[in-house]
Amino acid sequence: MAALQILGMPLSNYVWSTRIGCVEKGVDYELVNVRPHSPEINAINPLGKMPAMKHGEVQLCESKAILSYIDTAFEGPALAPRDPLNAAKAEQWASVINTATDPAIMRAYVVPIIFAPGGQPDRAKIEAALPALEKQMDILDKAVAETGYLVGKSFTIPDMLLVPILAAASRFPESSAALAKRPNLQKYLQTHIARDSVRTTAPPPPKS
Ligand SMILES: N[C@@H](CCC(=O)N[C@@H](CS)C(=O)NCC(=O)O)C(=O)O
Numbered sequence: 001m002a003a004l005q006i007l008g009m010p011l012s013n014y015v016w017s018t019r020i021g022c023v024e025k026g027v028d029y030e031l032v033n034v035r036p037h038s039p040e041i042n043a044i045n046p047l048g049k050m051p052a053m054k055h056g057e058v059q060l061c062e063s064k065a066i067l068s069y070i071d072t073a074f075e076g077p078a079l080a081p082r083d084p085l086n087a088a089k090a091e092q093w094a095s096v097i098n099t100a101t102d103p104a105i106m107r108a109y110v111v112p113i114i115f116a117p118g119g120q121p122d123r124a125k126i127e128a129a130l131p132a133l134e135k136q137m138d139i140l141d142k143a144v145a146e147t148g149y150l151v152g153k154s155f156t157i158p159d160m161l162l163v164p165i166l167a168a169a170s171r172f173p174e175s176s177a178a179l180a181k182r183p184n185l186q187k188y189l190q191t192h193i194a195r196d197s198v199r200t201t202a203p204p205p206p207k208s
Helices: 013-025 065-071 084-114 123-143 155-171 171-178 182-192
Strands: 003-005 028-031 051-056 059-060
Touching: 003 013, 013 028, 013 084, 013 155, 051 065, 051 155, 051 171, 059 065, 065 084, 065 155, 084 123, 084 155, 084 171, 123 171, 123 182, 155 182, 171 182
Parallel strands: 003 028
Antiparallel strands: 003 051, 051 059
């Protein structure tokens, strides 16, 4: 058994982010495939959300906290800048992604499509989600325009949070069209989806 366990389902964008972090850091981990609100997750996260993490006596929830722990508790390449300005910028973008990008793209658009009752998404709900989704794509397209990363010139924690969201967005009609209209963001996804850490931890393709 690996010393560190990530608890949650591979399909979750946030579980994927933490697995990318483990691989980037070179940390051996085990994925314990359990559902949100399962006893295993509830024991660590009072909100029942995945991922959760176990490392010896340490138990954590919240993907950003898990990623920061992996970054600072183990030897290996830095997953976040150490200088004050860029460290704060990494916090800034992680916060934007968790409080605005994920709600607009995953919760309001992708999740209602994936979990649509009878496989029939509520069109009114989908249409209502689009303005905020487009706005996020604009913000992010601008953010990655200069260097191809959210912060500086390396792949850091906010990128680990963003790439799984964009990968999910690329699978559905309106969000993939929105992505196609943002060349910087599209190039960003194409580049980073090919990283070993991202490719080797990607969720299995959905059953058609
Ligand atoms: N802020 C949390 C969000 C985690 C989250 O929303 N996880 C989703 C899966 S991607 C989940 O567990 N959803 C089930 C639910 O909300 O009941 C984090 O960063 O870990």
